[in-house]
Each structure stands twice: as structure tokens, then as C-alpha cells.
Amino acid sequence: MTFQNSAMTFQNSADLYARATRVIPGGVNSATRRLARPMAWEWAEGAYMRDVDGNTFLDYHAAFGPIVLGHRHPGVTAAVAEAIEGLDMVGVGVTEREIQLAEKVVEHVPSAEMALAFSTGSEATYMAVRLARGVTGRTKLIKFQGTFHGWHDYLLMNVITPAEKIGQKDPGCAGQLADAVENTLICRFNDLDSVERTIAAHPGEIAAIFLEAIPHNIGCVLPTQAFVEGLRQICDAHGIILVFDEVITGFRHGLGGYQAKLGVTPDLTTMAKAIANGYPCAVIAGRRDLMMQFSTAPGGKVFVGGTYNGHPVGAAAALATIAAMEDGSVHRHLFALGEHARSGIQSIADRLGIRMTVGGYGSVFTPYFMDGPIDRYEDLLRNDNASDVAFRSAMVDQGIFMLPMALKRNHISAAHTLADVERTLDIAETVLKTLR
Ligand SMILES: Cc1ncc(COP(=O)(O)O)c(C=O)c1O
Structure with missing residues (x-):
């Protein structure tokens, strides 16, 4: 699967969003779907989705969680x-x-x-x-x-x-x-x-x-x-x-x-x-x-x-x-890749001296821009939300869709591969170096 990088344009998304706002309040049908840079979608399959400008993204959003087997599982x-x-x-x-x-x-x-x-x-x-x-x-x-x-x-x-x-x-x-x-x-x-x-x-x-x-x-x-x-x-x-x-x-x-x-x-x-x-x-x-x-x-x-x-x-x-x-292989895959993503991002941040605690379980991972321990929401008030959103937005610009909102979770699906996660880690390292 090829993916696009900083050459992305978003004009078709912007045009559709402008049209949407004329008849849909705010242009979206659920409040948390509104993004700082509007996006409209035309295709999704497996671990990938494509917007109306032809930009392809590796999807960690999973539609807020339903997509566990991958998009359009046969x-x-x-x-x-x-x-x-x-x-x-x-x-x-x-x-x-x-x-x-x-x-x-x-x-x-x-x-x-x-x-x-x-x-x-x-x-x-x-x-x-x-x-x-x-x-x-x-x-x-x-x-x-x-x-x-x-x-x-x-x-x-x-x-x-x-x-x-x-x-x-x-x-x-x-x-x-x-x-x-x-x-x-x-x-x-x-x-x-x-x-x-x-x-x-x-x-x-x-x-x-x-x-x-x-x-x-x-x-x-x-x-x-x-x-x-x-x-x-x-x-x-x-x-x-x-x-x-x-x-x-x-x-x-x-x-x-x-x-x-x-x-x-x-x-x-x-x-x-x-x-x-x-x-x-x-x-x-x-x-x-x-x-x-x-x-x-x-x-x-x-x-x-x-x-x-x-x-x-x-x-x-x-x-x-x-x-x-039911045969257990999906969850074995989800848990293995989730652990790989969590430990990979954590070790990149540690190597770069970035204050980060990667939370998660199974297929879910969330890089918090703060030190632990994290026992409850009140601890997350220490999260550096600006860095959190900057990291996610930069990942999106590199074709890795992590919802660009603070504290949101990323989801791995059964369609994600080890190569997908490795590529995510490579890009995360580049992005985090730049942010630092
Ligand atoms: C834990 C939890 N409960 C309930 C809901 C509500 O589900 P729905 O959006 O399908 O109404 C959500 C939605 O995100 C949720 O995360």
C-alpha cells in the first residue's frame, strides 16, 4: 500500500465541507467528528482509508472504535x-x-x-x-x-x-x-x-x-x-x-x-x-x-x-x-501489535528525552505527553495537550491517521500488519524529533 506525504492537498474536502455546512449544522453529523482541517471520505478497506482528494491514510481512528477486523472485512x-x-x-x-x-x-x-x-x-x-x-x-x-x-x-x-x-x-x-x-x-x-x-x-x-x-x-x-x-x-x-x-x-x-x-x-x-x-x-x-x-x-x-x-x-x-x-487469532494479533506500538513509541520518546507515558491495553494505545503515574482523569490535567495535538496532526500529514484531538485513543485492527506498525514508529520518530 502506498501512502502520500506532505504533498497532500485537501481542496476537495474543503469544498465538500463548505457545501455540508450549508445544510448540516457545523458540516458533520456528530460533534466529535468536526476537525480543525475538514476532511471528507470516499473509501476505506482493511487498515486504510482515503479522503476525497485521494490522500490515503493508515487508520488508527477506527471510527471511534467499531472497526476491529479492518474496514469492509469480507x-x-x-x-x-x-x-x-x-x-x-x-x-x-x-x-x-x-x-x-x-x-x-x-x-x-x-x-x-x-x-x-x-x-x-x-x-x-x-x-x-x-x-x-x-x-x-x-x-x-x-x-x-x-x-x-x-x-x-x-x-x-x-x-x-x-x-x-x-x-x-x-x-x-x-x-x-x-x-x-x-x-x-x-x-x-x-x-x-x-x-x-x-x-x-x-x-x-x-x-x-x-x-x-x-x-x-x-x-x-x-x-x-x-x-x-x-x-x-x-x-x-x-x-x-x-x-x-x-x-x-x-x-x-x-x-x-x-x-x-x-x-x-x-x-x-x-x-x-x-x-x-x-x-x-x-x-x-x-x-x-x-x-x-x-x-x-x-x-x-x-x-x-x-x-x-x-x-x-x-x-x-x-x-x-x-x-x-472465535479462534483467538484476531485477539492474539491485536494484542501483539498493540504491545509493539506502545513499547515502540515509549522507547522513541525515552530516547529523545520527550516526556511521554504511553497508555493502552490490547489493541489500544494513547501516547500521553506527561510523566505517570496515571490513575484517573485528574492526572491527565498534566498532559501537554498542545504537544499531543501537534504530534497527532503531524502524523496525519504523514499519512498516519491518529485523531488530532488530545487524549484520544488509537486502535489497531486485525488488518493492521507488523509492517504498518513499524512504519508508524519510523514516522513517529521523525515527527517527534521535529517537535522536540
Ligand atoms: C463507553 C461508551 N459508552 C457509550 C457510548 C455511546 O455509544 P453510541 O455513540 O453508539 O451511542 C460510547 C460512545 O463513544 C462510549 O464510548
């Missing part, structure tokens, strides 16, 4: 094509693929006794909120500073919080209901005392604790084993529903999600993104007694609906993605 594409030969949607009763999808989730994910399918991660986390409140009769939720669980009012708080607002409520958008903000309590990640104190201040009021199994929305900050085990014990002691949001980690880090690595089983799990390699599919799974409270079951008191839930295209893509992972 098995996934064929499964989708086969699915739409049969039917588009009927929207009543069930299809065999929906059953197979739930069976696969139950087979692989430790916490999954039953599963329900949606299209997006936000729907799954919203339903987890509603179910937790419905079964406990309590209103309050706990989430952690630095985690993201989707765009709805209940959890869109305290993600990339500015230093001066740490310790306070930091709602993510205008128009959020005051009640929603009031009822979501923010704790420090990897800090059980903060959780204990919050529960003690609100006895009998906490319905659920939401944990991004690894907070990947700030790159990669790993939970300690003691923290996750402690959360499990606290939830058991207080009758609180423990929810692992594995929308990013699910299937990307293993068929059983990150919970399988931790050996800690939540009550409910939400998964999306890498479950279907780029097609819309999301799942909430968990304990049978809880899941049976959804109104899809007779007598279930927690309403659940959605015209596109369990859509044949998403279900077919998910089944093909899961099938491609």
Missing part, C-alpha cells in the same frame, strides 16, 4: 449482503439472527444470562439506567470523572472536565434536565473511599454504579483490580446495580469483554462498537432476573422499544464479527 460484508437478500425489516416477532446474536453474547460474556439488541451504545446505557431505576425504585446514579456513556441526559456529565470544575457537576450540554444532573453523582475513578462516602451521604438512594470498564474516552486509564472488586462488594452490600459499560472494550479486548480479564462480573453490561465491525448494533446483557423486568417479557415493568432493535444488518454483521474472533 466476512462481514458477505454476511450483510446475505442478510439483505432475505429481508429488510418486518418489525414484529423475532428473526433467527436476533436469537443467534443473543446466544453468542450469552455464550461469551460472563455477566450475560440474557441479552437485548439495539442500534447504538447510548440506547443500551439509557436502558441500563431505566432498568436499574425500575427494579430498585431508587433514583440516583454514580459515574466517575472522565467516563463517557453516551449522549443522554442521565450520564452526559464530567467527561473532559476543565481543572477549575473538578469536584463539581459538569453537565455536558445545554438543556439537560436539572433533575438528571442532580441525580447523577460523580466519584473519583480508582478511589473506593470516594464511592463509600457518596453512598453514605445518600443512603438507600443509589440505583446503579456505571463503570466504563476501561475509561477509553480519555485514552486508556486502567482500573485497579482492587477498585473493581471493591465496587462489586459495595454494590452487593448496598443492593446497587453494577453496570459495566463495555461499549468500547466489549469484543475489542476479548470475546468476554474486559470483565472476563478482570474476573469480576457486573449485574448488567452494555456493548456496541466492535461487536459489529462498523454496522449499527448494540446490546444490553445481564442477570436473568433483571433482564426479565424489561417489558419485552410478560409482566416486565420497564418499557423497552425501538423500531430498529435487532436489525438484520447489525445482527448479521455482529454474528460475522464474533465468528471471525
Whole structure:
């Protein structure tokens, strides 16, 4: 695969973006898709993608995480094509693929006794909120500073919080209901005392604790084993529903999600993104007694609906993605290349005397421009964001697409090769020398 370098031009992207801004607010359909230099795309395959000016990039963005096998994986594409030969949607009763999808989730994910399918991660986390409140009769939720669980009012708080607002409520958008903000309590990640104190201040009021199994929305900050085990014990002691949001980690880090690595089983799990390699599919799974409270079951008191839930295209893509992972070779490849990328970038930075801590797990890597330790979002306030963005932007200019925003994670897919990662390291060395 050839790639282009500093001779790149972006005029066609600029023209399309100008056209887009006339009819799409800001020219993009999701807030985090807006780039300082607008980009429009026409092709993606394997580990590569090409913009409308013909510039080809090695893709570490992975569409924010779904692309785990590589773009347009032949098995996934064929499964989708086969699915739409049969039917588009009927929207009543069930299809065999929906059953197979739930069976696969139950087979692989430790916490999954039953599963329900949606299209997006936000729907799954919203339903987890509603179910937790419905079964406990309590209103309050706990989430952690630095985690993201989707765009709805209940959890869109305290993600990339500015230093001066740490310790306070930091709602993510205008128009959020005051009640929603009031009822979501923010704790420090990897800090059980903060959780204990919050529960003690609100006895009998906490319905659920939401944990991004690894907070990947700030790159990669790993939970300690003691923290996750402690959360499990606290939830058991207080009758609180423990929810692992594995929308990013699910299937990307293993068929059983990150919970399988931790050996800690939540009550409910939400998964999306890498479950279907780029097609819309999301799942909430968990304990049978809880899941049976959804109104899809007779007598279930927690309403659940959605015209596109369990859509044949998403279900077919998910089944093909899961099938491609089942012999273990995909994850072996992802973990080996991820480790190579992390240790390679770290040793380049060390050699050049650049202050850097490369975070990551499995296929994910995030070079932070700071010294460790990094235990929680608050530590990342020390990140040199300007150098972070300058590094990423310079990599993009050299044909290596690392999302040019501070703290964002890079993803390796099964289509990335050792040669791709080696080339990335060579270019990173040149870029870092220049930046230094
Ligand atoms: C951990 C986590 N949960 C939930 C969501 C929401 O998923 P979606 O964008 O599919 O609604 C995201 C999206 O980035 C996420 O990273």
C-alpha cells in the first residue's frame, strides 16, 4: 500500500465541507467528528482509508472504535449482503439472527444470562439506567470523572472536565434536565473511599454504579483490580446495580469483554462498537432476573422499544464479527501489535528525552505527553495537550491517521500488519524529533 506525504492537498474536502455546512449544522453529523482541517471520505478497506482528494491514510481512528477486523472485512460484508437478500425489516416477532446474536453474547460474556439488541451504545446505557431505576425504585446514579456513556441526559456529565470544575457537576450540554444532573453523582475513578462516602451521604438512594470498564474516552486509564472488586462488594452490600459499560472494550479486548480479564462480573453490561465491525448494533446483557423486568417479557415493568432493535444488518454483521474472533487469532494479533506500538513509541520518546507515558491495553494505545503515574482523569490535567495535538496532526500529514484531538485513543485492527506498525514508529520518530 502506498501512502502520500506532505504533498497532500485537501481542496476537495474543503469544498465538500463548505457545501455540508450549508445544510448540516457545523458540516458533520456528530460533534466529535468536526476537525480543525475538514476532511471528507470516499473509501476505506482493511487498515486504510482515503479522503476525497485521494490522500490515503493508515487508520488508527477506527471510527471511534467499531472497526476491529479492518474496514469492509469480507466476512462481514458477505454476511450483510446475505442478510439483505432475505429481508429488510418486518418489525414484529423475532428473526433467527436476533436469537443467534443473543446466544453468542450469552455464550461469551460472563455477566450475560440474557441479552437485548439495539442500534447504538447510548440506547443500551439509557436502558441500563431505566432498568436499574425500575427494579430498585431508587433514583440516583454514580459515574466517575472522565467516563463517557453516551449522549443522554442521565450520564452526559464530567467527561473532559476543565481543572477549575473538578469536584463539581459538569453537565455536558445545554438543556439537560436539572433533575438528571442532580441525580447523577460523580466519584473519583480508582478511589473506593470516594464511592463509600457518596453512598453514605445518600443512603438507600443509589440505583446503579456505571463503570466504563476501561475509561477509553480519555485514552486508556486502567482500573485497579482492587477498585473493581471493591465496587462489586459495595454494590452487593448496598443492593446497587453494577453496570459495566463495555461499549468500547466489549469484543475489542476479548470475546468476554474486559470483565472476563478482570474476573469480576457486573449485574448488567452494555456493548456496541466492535461487536459489529462498523454496522449499527448494540446490546444490553445481564442477570436473568433483571433482564426479565424489561417489558419485552410478560409482566416486565420497564418499557423497552425501538423500531430498529435487532436489525438484520447489525445482527448479521455482529454474528460475522464474533465468528471471525472465535479462534483467538484476531485477539492474539491485536494484542501483539498493540504491545509493539506502545513499547515502540515509549522507547522513541525515552530516547529523545520527550516526556511521554504511553497508555493502552490490547489493541489500544494513547501516547500521553506527561510523566505517570496515571490513575484517573485528574492526572491527565498534566498532559501537554498542545504537544499531543501537534504530534497527532503531524502524523496525519504523514499519512498516519491518529485523531488530532488530545487524549484520544488509537486502535489497531486485525488488518493492521507488523509492517504498518513499524512504519508508524519510523514516522513517529521523525515527527517527534521535529517537535522536540
Ligand atoms: C463507553 C461508551 N459508552 C457509550 C457510548 C455511546 O455509544 P453510541 O455513540 O453508539 O451511542 C460510547 C460512545 O463513544 C462510549 O464510548
